[in-house]
Amino acid sequence: MTYQLIEFSVDVGVATIALNRPERCNAMTVAGDKAIRALVLTGRGSAFCAGGDIGGMKRRLEAPQGEVAFNGWSRQQGVHRVQSLLLNLPKPTIAAVNxxxxxxxxxxxxxxxxxxxSERSKFTWSYVKRGLIPDGGGSYFLPRRVGLAxxxxLIFTGRMVEADEALALGILDRKxxxxxxxSAAQAWAGELAQxxxxxxALSKKIINQTFERSAHEIFDLGSQAQAICYTSAEHRDAVMAFLAKSSSKE
Known part of the structure; x- marks a missing residue:
């Protein structure tokens, strides 16, 4: 699967990235831009993103036997860079699964x-049907959404999950x-970015580590993060605004 550019726009601090390969069902510089406060990821056409390109799988199998493993490893590094960027982006992110x-x-x-x-959303972790395992983080993300069993x-069967079931299971947060x-995803992103x-950014980084670390480690990370927050312009401005408002009522 290839991640390609696509469509990119920014409106009132919310960046929208649209996977724009509808003929392939959307087989797939925000982090450092302070003007961007949140990200919405969506698709174009009838699919959000249909996963691996079977043509690419065929070409992989046609490579010399001694190159298949290293070629696969190299591809995985690119995939994992993209997934890690989304996971660790220091801003709220929403997938608008069209x-x-x-x-x-x-x-x-x-x-x-x-x-x-929406009613058109559906999900399948169909790797097993191609003799593969989830290689984009599904083995990490999915248990945290729906529980281990x-x-x-879902991974062992590769079955399709329609929108209402996805909402009931907690795969979807809103429908x-x-x-x-x-427009609803962009509005929600704007709300989250207020x-x-x-x-x-610091809250997201800590929360993402909650299941892997002990309570003591999370407390320590929180202490360090709070010390940084104490020095931020946003904290200072918020405190001064509150004090000014309180003084005006006296």
Whole structure:
């Protein structure tokens, strides 16, 4: 699967990236831009992202036997860089799942902080049907969304999960009408981005580590992060604004 550019726009601090390969069902510089406060990832056409390109799989099998493993490893490094960027982006991220999200496409949606869908949304971790394992983080993300046993069931069967079931299982966080999906996701992203960028970035980094670390380690990370927040312009401005408002009431 190849991640290609696509469509990119920014409106009132919310960046929208659209996977724009509808003829392939959307087989797939925000981090450092302070003007961008949140990211919405969506698709163009009838699918969010249909995962691996079968033509690419065929070419992989046709490579000399001694090169297949290293070629695969090299490809995985690129995939993991993209997924890690989404996971660790220091801003709120929303996947607006406008259609099918299959295989790596489903993993990419789960790499975002939140998933919003419509009646057209559906998910499948279909790797097993190609003799593969989830290679885009599905083995990490999915159990955290639906629990260990249900994640195993979805990965072992590769079955399709329609929108209502996805909402019930916690794969989707919100469901809206398809005609409202992108605007609703952008509005939600804007709402999530209203807080201090410093506090949001540090909170996300800590929360992402919660299941892997002990309570003591999370407390330590929180102490360090709070010390940084104490020095931020947003904290100072918020405190001064509160004090000024209190003084005006006296």
């Amino acid at each position: 259609g099918a999200a299959a295989g790596l496409g489903a993993d990419t949606a789960l790499a975002c902080d939140f998933l919003m869908g 249900r994640a195993k069931e 809206v009408d398809s005609g409202e999906l992108l 807080g201090s960028p410093t506090a949001l």
